[in-house]
Amino acid sequence: MDQPALDVASVTVQFGSRRVLDGVTFQLRRGEFTGLIGSNGAGKTTLLRVILGQQSPDQGTVTIAGGRHGAVGYVPQKFLLDPDMPLRGRDLVALGLDGHRLGLPRPSRQRRERVQAMLAAVGAERFADARVGRLSGGEQQRILIAHALISEPQLLLLDEPLANLDLRSAKEVVSLLAQIAREQRIAVLISAHEMNPLLPVMDRVVYLADGRAVSGTTDEVIRTDVLSHLYGHHVDVLRLHGRVVVVAGDIDDHHADHGVLEVD
């Protein structure tokens, strides 16, 4: 296949004596939907910051197809928009198109249509003219995705986009992102501490634990032997009613509770 959309090679980041990322290596291809899974403190946010160019790695390289950090769309973590802000979802999406430019925007039919098409692509037409800060979490998430996508990046990063969504909105956002990855031929990388909402659509997984990573298809990675090796101690991968629970061998060890223990 062609050049990977993102090539992360042996990235190591050290904060003082703490090694936050340790030789992290993986590649993302266009059209693929990848989950970046790990518990809090595993290094997910640091890895995203390295990819965005906000943090330089102590060792290793990050190569983005096209070679520029600007070619990356990014949806930040748990963003709460000011509810009183005089701004429509439509305006926020338009800012994704040319918000970095100086001068007043020149309204044109072409610009309007492009924003409208993007709103349609994320299913946000219905609430595009409402005050964006008063939309629900899932609706704001769609607007932010459209904002990140309208500049046509090859790579879309989302930091914990499901963190403050209810189950139904989370499912909708996940299937929307998988659809966008396939239809628009974009590499989508979404970080999450809980992998179950992603399981049905995830093409690949990058699993982070204590700064080290394994990557591959879900079946290659989410296995007892692979994850035990990654954690450096025994963990069990249990499948319950189509959900995956990773349980540490020792009950007192809270390192490995990425799954949710209650079952619907």
Place this chain on the structure above:
Amino acid sequence: MAGGERAEVFSGFMVNAWVVATMVAVVGGAIGFFIVMRSSAFVAHAIPNGSFAGAAGATLVGANPLLGLAVFSLAGALGISLLGRRARHDVATALTLVFMLGLGSLFLSFRVEDAEAVYSLLFGEVLGIGSNQVWPTLALSLASLLALALLWRPLLLDSVLPGSARGSSRVRLELAFLVIVALATTMTVPVVGTALIFSLMVGPAAAARAFTVRPHVALALSVALAVVIVWIAIAWSYNTNWPIGFFVGALSASAFLIGRAWSVASRRLGGARHRAPAGELSP
């Protein structure tokens, strides 16, 4: 209120007051839009209040108070920007304000006899504006408005999603914004006073956002409200001899309260309007 008295409000030296105050209101309303968007109300309070020390210092050495205002408000903007980290700077703002206020009281203590003139900067003296103030104010107004127009999209984006601009460009953007606030401060202080620029920059803009969801309409509305507030304040101040600052403050606060009431009322009605089509369309 006699008819003759009303006519005088628009005549003679009062023309300067109307012209300068209108320019001040336009710029205050426009910058206020971003101050409220960026939650920088504390900065809008600190830069003008600190800059009064500059006027005091200029009076002390016999220089033009306007120059002192300009130097101190720019120094304040730089201080806040350099001391603040990652554009989160309320502690830096407070320190800058406290330091400049301290300087101001020191300068005033040296020349007690001029204190009266400097105190008037605290509350404004729009009725005493001379024709020599018209051109500097016009120049500063145009510079501020031009800078705002140039930075419209980056500032708006950075206000909405503070993570969007990366690293150094973000620091530069914040600095540019603070310099615009400083310019506006320099021209506004002699008219409405340091204590009340704050209300002119925050009240109309905060009120305006309740009435519209469109950013450019909110900006226009903020400017219009600021102009109307200043005009009414001049007329009432002329007729009552009460300080203009009182009227600007009271009217700004009223506008804000009306905006809040409107916002609450329209959310009760508009909330239902927003939900209705949602119910129809979802499966």
